[in-house]
Amino acid sequence: xxxxxxxxxxxEVIRQWNSNRLDLFEISQPxxxxxxxxxxxFYFEDHTEGSVATKCLRVCSSSSTREVIETLSEKFRxxxxxxxxxxxxxxxxxxxxxxxxxxxxxxxxxxSWTSNNREGQFVLRKKQESLxxxxxxxxxxxVLQSFKRTLSRKGKKKERSQAKDDxxxxxxxxxxGLLNNNNICLSSLESxxxxxxxxxxxxxxxxxxxxxxxxxxxxxxxxxxxLSPAYILYAVSRSALQRQHSRSSPSSANTHAVTSIxxxxxxxxxxxxxxxxxxxxxxxxxxxxxxxLLNFLKHDKDLTQFxxxxxxxxxxxxxxxxxxxxxxxxxxxxxHLPTFLIDPEQHGALPAxxxxxxxxxxxxxxxxxxxxxxxxxxxxxxxxHFISAWLFNQLMVxxxxxxxxxxxxWGSALRQRLTPIEAWAERQGLELAADCHLGHxxxxxxxxxxxxxxxxxxxxxxxxxxxLNSLQLRMLMAGYLFGTSEPQIPPVSSPPLH
Numbered sequence: 419x420x421x422x423x424x425x426x427x428x429x430e431v432i433r434q435w436n437s438n439r440l441d442l443f444e445i446s447q448p449x450x451x452x453x454x455x456x457x458x459x460f461y462f463e464d465h466t467e468g469s470v471a472t473k474c475l476r477v478c479s480s481s482s483t484r485e486v487i488e489t490l491s492e493k494f495r496x497x498x499x500x501x502x503x504x505x506x507x508x509x510x511x512x513x514x515x516x517x518x519x520x521x522x523x524x525x526x527x528x529x530s531w532t533s534n535n536r537e538g539q540f541v542l543r544k545k546q547e548s549l550x551x552x553x554x555x556x557x558x559x560x561v562l563q564s565f566k567r568t569l570s571r572k573g574k575k576k577e578r579s580q581a582k583d584d585x586x587x588x589x590x591x592x593x594x595g596l597l598n599n600n601n602i603c604l605s606s607l608e609s610x611x612x613x614x615x616x617x618x619x620x621x622x623x624x625x626x627x628x629x630x631x632x633x634x635x636x637x638x639x640x641x642x643x644x645l646s647p648a649y650i651l652y653a654v655s656r657s658a659l660q661r662q663h664s665r666s667s668p669s670s671a672n673t674h675a676v677t678s679i680x681x682x683x684x685x686x687x688x689x690x691x692x693x694x695x696x697x698x699x700x701x702x703x704x705x706x707x708x709x710x711l712l713n714f715l716k717h718d719k720d721l722t723q724f725x726x727x728x729x730x731x732x733x734x735x736x737x738x739x740x741x742x743x744x745x746x747x748x749x750x751x752x753x754h755l756p757t758f759l760i761d762p763e764q765h766g767a768l769p770a771x772x773x774x775x776x777x778x779x780x781x782x783x784x785x786x787x788x789x790x791x792x793x794x795x796x797x798x799x800x801x802x803h804f805i806s807a808w809l810f811n812q813l814m815v816x817x818x819x820x821x822x823x824x825x826x827x828w829g830s831a832l833r834q835r836l837t838p839i840e841a842w843a844e845r846q847g848l849e850l851a852a853d854c855h856l857g858h859x860x861x862x863x864x865x866x867x868x869x870x871x872x873x874x875x876x877x878x879x880x881x882x883x884x885x886l887n888s889l890q891l892r893m894l895m896a897g898y899l900f901g902t903s904e905p906q907i908p909p910v911s912s913p914p915l916h
Contacts, residue, residue: 425452433775435532437782441639442474445529454479456525460486460507461541462494477525483507484520490542506545511538625679629654633686638703644787648710651683655714655721676724680715684708684731691735695742698780702787705739708732709790736793744797748804750776755808758835759820774838777801781846798848802855805839809859814893825899829866836860857885865894 425448432445432454445456455478462471473493477486487505507518509527518524524540531538632650643649658679687708694700712732715725722729754772780801784794809832813823822828836856843852861883868882883891 421452425450428452428454431529431532435529437778440642440786445525448479452479454525456528458524458528458540460490461539462490463541463543479523479525479529481523481525482520483518483522483524486524487520487542494542504544505542508541508543509538510541511536515541625654626682629679629682629686633683633690638700638787644703645707645710648707648714651711652714652718655680655683655725656718659720659724676721677727680721680725680728681731683711684728684735687735688731688738691739691742695738696746698743698746699783699787701739701743701746702783702789705736705743705793706784706787706789708735708739709793710788712736713790740793740797744800747776747780747797747801751801751804752808755805758809758832759812759823761820762831771835771838773805774842777839777842795848795851798843798846799851799855802839802843802848802852806856806859810862813859813862814890816897818897822899824866824894824897826867826901829863832859833863833867836863861885862890862894865891866898 428448432447436444443457443459446454448454455476457474457476459472459474462473464471471494473490475486475489475493487507490507491505507524509516509518518527528538528540629651632647636647638644655676659676661675687704691701691704691708694704709732712729715721715729715732751773754776757772777798781794781798784797812818818824820828836859840849840852840856840860843849865879865883865886868878879891886894
């Protein structure tokens with residue numbers, strides 16, 4: 419049992435770490451021996467060259483500093499035969515640094531940053547003795563190396579300048595030849611026109627494979643800048659418009675080229691959203707990118723007139739991604755909401771709050787994907803409403819499960835379990851959405867726990883439970899289960915509640 423508790427505690431710390439980090443640095447859940455794996459970014463300060471290098475290394479929680487240093491010394495400087503004892507590993511924070519002992523565990527140290535809400539770095543450095551020797555050698559050879567680099571750069575610059583002059587001279591000779599022979603000039607112009615048409619056709623043929631590569635083969639979990647597809651597709655749209663303008667073609671041709679390519683973008687996004695409609699990460703990613711591209715097209719004064727149809731298509735894709743994502747999150751909540759109805763007296767304290775974890779993971783995902791704040795607020799409003807409606811419906815059914823749900827005891831228990839969700843929503847700036855959409859269940863729990871035993875309490879009920887209609891009030895009061903020491907509601911006080 420102690421091992422199980424320790425494993426659960428470690429798993430919770432790892433979940434907190436993963437919720438605030440990129441997928442690349444996600445730490446695996448511990449096995450039965452409490453061993454886990456994760457990726458650490460290491461920095462290497464090379465004072466001899468005045469540079470800093472970085473590498474990401476997947477390590478085990480049981481890997482010691484000595485083992486990590488041996489691996490890093492091979493990764494950073496494979497060209498130099500050095501002993502691992504020539505290097506030390508440091509843990510650096512903004513206000514201090516610390517040298518790691520050889521038997522410490524870097525991955526365990528990195529995970530411990532979660533408890534103090536700290537951010538740090540691991541830096542590999544040479545020991546001071548090695549640094550002094552290196553600095554002496556650098557002083558002897560530094561001037562010569564700088565001189566060689568200067569000569570090399572000047573030589574390369576001279577070669578490039580000579581090549582440019584040769585190209586210009588050949589162009590001038592070609593131009594003179596064209597001017598001296600009218601037949602060759604006409605022939606060459608026709609060839610140039612034909613080549614230009616071929617080039618345009620090749621560009622048009624390459625558009626669809628390029629769009630497919632950007633939309634169909636982008637991995638939403640590994641790409642660093644989550645809105646990169648939207649920015650790339652916007653640049654492609656601008657390029658198509660510029661290409662048509664440079665050809666001096668009629669306005670209808672411009673319209674056709676830009677409209678055609680943006681319509682393809684919207685259609686491809688729709689297909690990838692349909693294909694991944696059960697994957698929350700992909701849905702959030704494409705909802706963010708389709709809404710961002712839609713925003714670009716709407717506010718670009720040159721493109722907006724040619725992309726009205728595409729904007730409608732993108733708006734439809736945003737709606738689809740939003741609906742699929744909402745359905746996935748509601749399904750996840752539906753699995754965990756029954757934990758609200760676990761009797762604390764019979765089963766002990768409430769287990770790990772999976773409902774709140776679902777909301778936290780959803781917020782982390784939306785922020786990682788840089789989803790529009792308006793969409794984020796709208797999505798969480800729907801989730802809060804779903805939580806409220808599910809719990810409220812449990813109170814409204816004639817035969818509640820568990821029995822006696824309409825009682826002071828359960829009203830207090832449900833209110834206590836809703837409080838962490840309201841507190842979290844306030845920290846996220848969602849307090850208005852939570853107050854509005856959790857209102858029904860909150861006021862229902864208020865009614866179950868407040869004084870309602872005399873006519874004088876009717877006004878308090880009316881002011882505190884204004885979101886509940888007369889039928890809901892009647893249902894809550896008609897099936898109310900009185901506690902052993904709780905006074906009965908007198909018949910005279912029933913009519914005002916109706």
